[in-house]
Amino acid sequence: MRLFRHRTNEYGELECQLRSDRPRPSRELLDxxxxxxxxxxxxxxxxxxxxxxxxxxxxLILLGALAATGGVGQVASGGRFAAEQVKAVVxxxxxxxxxxxxxxxxxxxxxxxxGSLSALAAPADPPGQDQYKPGCGRGDPNEPHTGPPGxxxxxxxxxxxSAPPPVTPLP
Amino acid sequence: xxxGDPLARPEKLIPLVYAYVAYRLGSGPDADDVTSETxxxxxxxxxxxxxxxxxxxxxxxxxxRNCIADLVARRDDIxxxxxxxSVTEEMEEQAMRRLSLTRAVARxxxxxxxxxxxxxGADLTARQIGSVLGLRPNAVEVALHRALGRLxxxxxxxxxxxxRPSTSGAVRF
Numbered sequence: 001m002r003l004f005r006h007r008t009n010e011y012g013e014l015e016c017q018l019r020s021d022r023p024r025p026s027r028e029l030l031d032x033x034x035x036x037x038x039x040x041x042x043x044x045x046x047x048x049x050x051x052x053x054x055x056x057x058x059x060l061i062l063l064g065a066l067a068a069t070g071g072v073g074q075v076a077s078g079g080r081f082a083a084e085q086v087k088a089v090v091x092x093x094x095x096x097x098x099x100x101x102x103x104x105x106x107x108x109x110x111x112x113x114x115g116s117l118s119a120l121a122a123p124a125d126p127p128g129q130d131q132y133k134p135g136c137g138r139g140d141p142n143e144p145h146t147g148p149p150g151x152x153x154x155x156x157x158x159x160x161x162s163a164p165p166p167v168t169p170l171p
Numbered sequence: 172x173x174x175g176d177p178l179a180r181p182e183k184l185i186p187l188v189y190a191y192v193a194y195r196l197g198s199g200p201d202a203d204d205v206t207s208e209t210x211x212x213x214x215x216x217x218x219x220x221x222x223x224x225x226x227x228x229x230x231x232x233x234x235x236r237n238c239i240a241d242l243v244a245r246r247d248d249i250x251x252x253x254x255x256x257s258v259t260e261e262m263e264e265q266a267m268r269r270l271s272l273t274r275a276v277a278r279x280x281x282x283x284x285x286x287x288x289x290x291x292g293a294d295l296t297a298r299q300i301g302s303v304l305g306l307r308p309n310a311v312e313v314a315l316h317r318a319l320g321r322l323x324x325x326x327x328x329x330x331x332x333x334x335r336p337s338t339s340g341a342v343r344f
Contacts, residue, residue: 022291024189030182033207038214
């Protein structure tokens, strides 16, 4: 230990001189090299990443608050209802409109874009009517009987044409 | 990949790089050029700095050593002695002492001059010097002790600071 201390102190003055008298750059060179230092390329990227992280954190906090108050389920059901409504409106023009009888009280009516109001208001017959099929001789005694289905002589335009008979394959 | 900016405070690092280069080459245009080239490389490749491999100063010294090697390879007629400065009767004692010290350092052989430059120019520790030169820290300490002894002898033999012919030849790495 004494030897080590002796060794370190042996050139102490010389070491101090080497440090204090070390060559120094001129002021012009130092200023120029410091001025040439470009801004660190990653600084802007780090700033953007920090902002994105903050936005993500706030989003997570909001979702946590919604989940705690049951808001997620409410939002989900609302979204499902909206999706069903949109689906009904979009899909209505591609479905065959339901034909109803002449005395039917259906609210089905054409809309300018080819859709159907029934798709919006009443996609099915009301429960009070779907068990009664009035008109055109289809079993309702309260309606004028015009004969077999499709036979609308005497009542032109009141009954829809009957469906073609099923084709039975030959043996 | 880079972890941390090695050049966050260039005003602190540049004087150390210059001192290292000047101890190696002598103060003058060569030291200015090599320091500028070193900092230019450092600015350009700062993203490659890996703090796991060493301190920013050691990284800069590695670049400076390569720049000095390039300079020596380009110029075979490089002179070990610093550029002659006008020594007048009115020169202050401190300036005389500094000049004498610089000349004494220039008369050391390349290995000793490298050690002096790394330790007292760049202010690296023995461990950092060991990582730069591929030596163990205690081997660095012993070599430094020997170099200081040689330097003291040179200073005692030439207290007036007069120029003496170089004995070590061109700097080679």
